[in-house]
Amino acid sequence: MNQTPATAPTPPGTTALTGPRQRHAAVAFFRESVLSRQTTGAVAPSGSPLAQRLAAPLPAPSGRSPLRVLEVGAGTGTVTRALAERIGPGDRLDTVEVNPRFVQLLTGALRTDPVLAAASEQIRIVPESISHTPLPPKSYDVIVSCLPFMNFAPDMVRSLLERYMAALVPGGHLTFFSYLGTLSLRTLFAQRTEAARYRAVAAVLAEFSARYGGGDGGGVAWRNLPPARVTHLRAPRPCADIADPDSLAQR
Numbered sequence: 001m002n003q004t005p006a007t008a009p010t011p012p013g014t015t016a017l018t019g020p021r022q023r024h025a026a027v028a029f030f031r032e033s034v035l036s037r038q039t040t041g042a043v044a045p046s047g048s049p050l051a052q053r054l055a056a057p058l059p060a061p062s063g064r065s066p067l068r069v070l071e072v073g074a075g076t077g078t079v080t081r082a083l084a085e086r087i088g089p090g091d092r093l094d095t096v097e098v099n100p101r102f103v104q105l106l107t108g109a110l111r112t113d114p115v116l117a118a119a120s121e122q123i124r125i126v127p128e129s130i131s132h133t134p135l136p137p138k139s140y141d142v143i144v145s146c147l148p149f150m151n152f153a154p155d156m157v158r159s160l161l162e163r164y165m166a167a168l169v170p171g172g173h174l175t176f177f178s179y180l181g182t183l184s185l186r187t188l189f190a191q192r193t194e195a196a197r198y199r200a201v202a203a204v205l206a207e208f209s210a211r212y213g214g215g216d217g218g219g220v221a222w223r224n225l226p227p228a229r230v231t232h233l234r235a236p237r238p239c240a241d242i243a244d245p246d247s248l249a250q251r
Helices: 019-035 050-054 078-083 100-112 115-116 154-167 181-190 192-212
Strands: 068-072 092-096 121-126 139-145 168-179 219-221 228-234
Touching: 050 078, 050 168, 050 228, 078 092, 078 115, 078 181, 092 219, 100 115, 100 228, 139 154, 154 168, 181 219, 192 228
Parallel strands: 068 092, 068 139, 092 121, 139 168
Antiparallel strands: 168 228, 219 228
16 A cells, blocks of 8 residues: 655545654555565555545444444554544444554554544454454444555455445445556566466456446555556445435435
């Protein structure tokens, strides 16, 4: 996950990390990207524009019932903060992070970061791999995955996406992202077996996008480094609910 340059303006409604806290998070992320490249997947955290696009399916808290939200791969908490800005008094946010250093940073941020501290009673940090985290069927309204799918085996990516979709309530939302241009670069310079794996992962992502995308993609965060495309999928709804596109917002 990559960070927007410091000179980029902050989108409306976004409380950006600034000063020593931002620098500390960036340094910690870079260090972990070197030590744990496969699970970190980038050299810097996501920027605020990307985080806001990933959190966009979570509607404003007014006029709706409480929602259950899952974030997978929280890193240093950029997307966690974007979700925290949107959760209401009765909502619950479970954030899964396997890296112990990131878990330590997130735990501290729940006390020291104003946005996260305000929602700390509704945020639960799950310090383990999503592979070991139980995901009961129809247990979440919104899932945001920040995992580096292109670093995984195709079968693992398929398994994760199947588990995500099964864990969503009917009409629930899943968002994830991929960096623009990285597939072409990876297949160009990788060995044959690795290039084949990249293409297989891309095929799995395209398959799920075609099956559950519905044409309402999340767009591109151009002010991310590198730019990232957000994918927005929705769990199938019963036929009686299909005519109501705002069913989640009314919950």
